Amino acid sequence: MRTILTGNYAVAEAVRLSRVKVIAAYPITPQTTIVERLAEMVESGELDAEFVRVDSEHSALAVVYGSATAGLRSFTATSSHGLLYMYEMCWWVANARIPLVMAVVTRTIGPPWNIHTDHTDILTLRDSGWIIAMAENVQEALDLTIQGFRISEEVNLPFVVGLDAFVLSHTAEVVDVPSQEDVDLFLPERRQAYVLNPNDAIAIGNIAQNEHMMRLRFEMAKDMEKSKDVIEDAGKEFGEIFGRSYGLVEHYRTEDADYVVVMSGAWCGDAKEAIDVLREKGIKIGLLKLSYIRPFPREEIRKLDGKDVLVVDRSFSMSYKGILGLEVGSVLDCKNVIAGLCGVDVSVEEFVKMFKMFTNGEIRDVEWWLK
Amino acid sequence: MGVDVLISKPSKGSSGKTGLWRTFKPVYYEERCIGCGECYLYCPEDCIVMKGLKVEIDYEFCKGCGICSNVCPANAIEMVKEL
């Protein structure tokens, strides 16, 4: 069904279609409308689920951790400071290997107070074991949320989908909302590695010996690698059922490109337009969009070997490069531009200027795009 | 998949034979016992079993805390230094 939805409302639809049974979330701008819409759906009977009004983000993830461990498909959403407040629980959920989907409306971290986008918040999860997907547009926010349930339940790692603050969360776009029947075809019954119930006297999470715990992280690393295939398969099957395919990355005019820009998130849409402008001028440039930051698609990035690569980061590592710049830089040489932090807008014209500088060799190692 | 390290199953003696922790041992005087069950109720270690109105102590795991002796109204348990 084609309609017009904001990113947040699209995520809410995806949660409804995925037959989520327990939702708990604490409001934080700009995630609030996801939660409000879900509350409406539950109270109207549109969505048969428990909606728990919690006292904090830490409690929100704690509640869904409980319901997910008991075997129910569960969901939460947050942003920025809320994510940081629940950070301890995020690590717990990942190590506990509990399948779960969370939406993070990416928002910068203060002080000063600022409700606009950058990717710093969601990237704080990159070492934890969460699978991290980034949406380019409202349709992707919807689709990735649905895929998240399937992927996380297959690999037993929690899944977070990022959508940029206001640019996606509060911007209405034309979306195709899938039918319940089709989603039921795509999403199997929930399964997970273990369940806690009163009939089985197990203890979960006892103190463990160091050697055994290290193996837990090792197995997580292996499963994160395995999730690459799961993500590609799920993305392909999604395409077969819904007509839109997904994968770890999206190649936009990279095949014959001499120059490739690597980016993630909503601003990829604007970047693609800039790519088109430069292509009109005869410059062989393309964009590699990272749909997933975890697992890190290093094989796809390695394919760019021999081309000139520029990573445009909406985050900074406080080392000498942006976060994606460091990650891509570990696979091949690349230039790095830090832009759009704290909600600073980067227009198509500015991307054109930036990419021209790149193809002219005017970008040295790391440049900050300050305004 | 590595979730084994997250799961534990009920095991007696998870800390070994805690009877070895003892300095003092509870000695039971059956003839003084009135079968009130206080020692059974308050033993922290699940090391006292009531057989009818009498009591049996599991010395393999009894840590020798002395609560049983302390709560007994009939002086039927005495803490004796174990050498």
Add this chain to the structure above:
Amino acid sequence: MKRDVIREIESPLLPGNPACQGCPHAIGLKAISLLKNPVLVIPAGCTTVIAGIQPKSSFKLPLIHVPFASAPAVACGLSKAYERAGIDSTVVVWMGDGAADIGFATLSGSAVRNDNIMVIVSDNEAYMNTGIQMSSTTFWKAKTTTSPTGKTEEKKDLALIMLMHRVPYVATASVGYMLDFAEKLKKAEKVKGFRFIHLHSPCPPGWRFDSSKTVEIARMAVKCGAWILWEYDGKFRLTGASRRYRVKSKRIPVKDYLCVQGRFRGLKEEDIKEIEKKIDEVWRLIDLLEKV
């Protein structure tokens, strides 16, 4: 009643567990055996260690370890899931005064939601598992490792705070009076909604007394009026031994309770007087609550 409880009660802990000699948690936990189908939620604390080292669990019951501040919220999630699935179970949070400090907001939020869970705060009056540091329920003037010359802060009344959340069942209990605790648990099991029990748990290494005296000292706390046994199930009432100690002349001197604990070593006369005044103030409030 007593004979029945003694027949029914057993330990959910298996012998040979890591609990200290004379551990009050090990005593208090025995009452959990009276519940049907419990699932335990255990935040960081002594019980985290008592539960044993993987792959061995000291518990005969299903349990989940959870981050320090999160227990009531995780319990909420579990209880909602079981309800949906039609699984009959009592989700029990077994937490300490430490978890009640760091997770105070979580505890409060859970009560406001009237989550269908049972929360038992087994209070040993300090952060014992990390080595006897002061908590908000640490007794007035008690020595802890972070208050080496004695606590100067106030002691908050956790049970009365939870009472103000207007939940269906709130009670205090003591490991010195297991029958009273057992009765309260059985009553609470039948109540739907948020149930809270504040369990007084004297700790031998933490309070510095011989391991044989855990029950004796728990009883002394009640006998001198420092710990009051009450319950609220729609009506507020004193229970068990505390009914007798409503009359101040029937109590044992507070000094007797304090002087057998190493954590009060060096207490002066004026300190004891101050403490007696504090206890009197609590009783005045309890009297009023009984009349409401």
